[in-house]
Amino acid sequence: MGRRWSGLVAAGAALALAAAACGNTTEGSGGGLSGKVVGDGSSTVFPITQAVAEEFTAENPNVEVSVGISGTGGGFEKFCAGETDLQDASRPIEQEEIDACERNGVRYVELKVALDGLSVVVNPSNDWAECLTVDQLKAIWEPGSRIDDWSEIPGAGFPSRPLTLYGAGTDSGTFDYFTDVIVGEEGASRSDYTASEDDNVLVQGVAGDENALGYFGYAYYEQNRDKLKVLGVDGGAGCVAPSRETIQSGAYAPLSRPLFVYVSEAALAKPQVVEFVDFYLEVAPQLVPQVGYVNLHEADWEATRQAWADFKAGA
DSSP states (O other): OOSTTTTGGGSOSOEEEOTTOOTTOSBOTTSSBOEEEEEEEOTTTHHHHHHHHHHHHHHOTTEEEEEOOSOHHHHHHHHHTTOOSEEEESSOOOHHHHHHHHHTTOOEEEEEEEEEEOEEEEOTTOOSOSEEEHHHHHHHHSTTOOOOBGGGSTTTOOOSOBOEEEEEOTTOHHHHHHIIIIISSTTOOOOOSEEESOHHHHHHHHHTOTTEEEEEOHHHHHTTTTTOEEOEEESSSOEEOOOHHHHHHTOSTTTEEEEEEEEESGGGGOHHHHHHHHHHHHHHHHHHHHHTOBOOOHHHHHHHHHHHHHHHHHO
16 A cells, blocks of 8 residues: 555645546446545545545546545535435534434444544644643633633633634534533534634644644644644643544543544445445555544444444345
8 A cells, every 4th residue: 555645634625536437337448446436524534535535546546536525514414415425524423414314315324433632732833831721721712702812811821922713613523522522512612713624724824823722633733743733631630632542542531532434325326435435444444543543443443344344234
């Protein structure tokens, strides 16, 4: 397996790869696999799915794989409308989305594919902040917060510097997860910050602003260590920084979380999609750490593979 995946985190939005095939046919002129695989959803999960797509299309050049980054919420809107085969998600599907899928007759399987630790980051020139508590993060991000200076963060003792915020957009699963575990209510957040469903935009913002504070998926920090400084988070058991070890063990709490891919039952009628997901679960254990995320425990990988096998068998 080559290193075609490198730099994917900085690749930007929705790319379509190997566009040699047209339509949803499965037999190309060369007798090999062909057709389209359409995915969308989380920008957090995007680097994994895009890395798999590059490897897959290198072996199957007549298959076109498109991976969008509408955010987890925006992606589920398309997925539950039957517009996509795959859905990348940085949180589990929610009841409103389950209901939408049921109304439209969209059945699916949930596949856990990686672990992430939402990373709280600042500009490298910030020499005063090393750690924030969950209570301090809540004070900064909760609705109605007027904290706009580092010195106003309760109990921190930081110098007086303007505070500018960068975070996930409201269609992002990262937004849902962060507000749930930090603020205490999903979707509850101040709105006066630079928001984006594209984590690359947030990376660029924090990297270019010495007063910045932001949050996004761990891989985007890993791929941009030279531009960012990560902070530890104290969830009540002391300050812990995100790392592969602390994310996999769960010590980086409460910001460690699983990442998912959903596959629709209708997509099982497309051999190229089935082959793609088979390939995904084969190569993801190697690609997940290469793009900057944290591998599942082997027992969880086995459960994911079994869920996919059962879904195919029961369709």
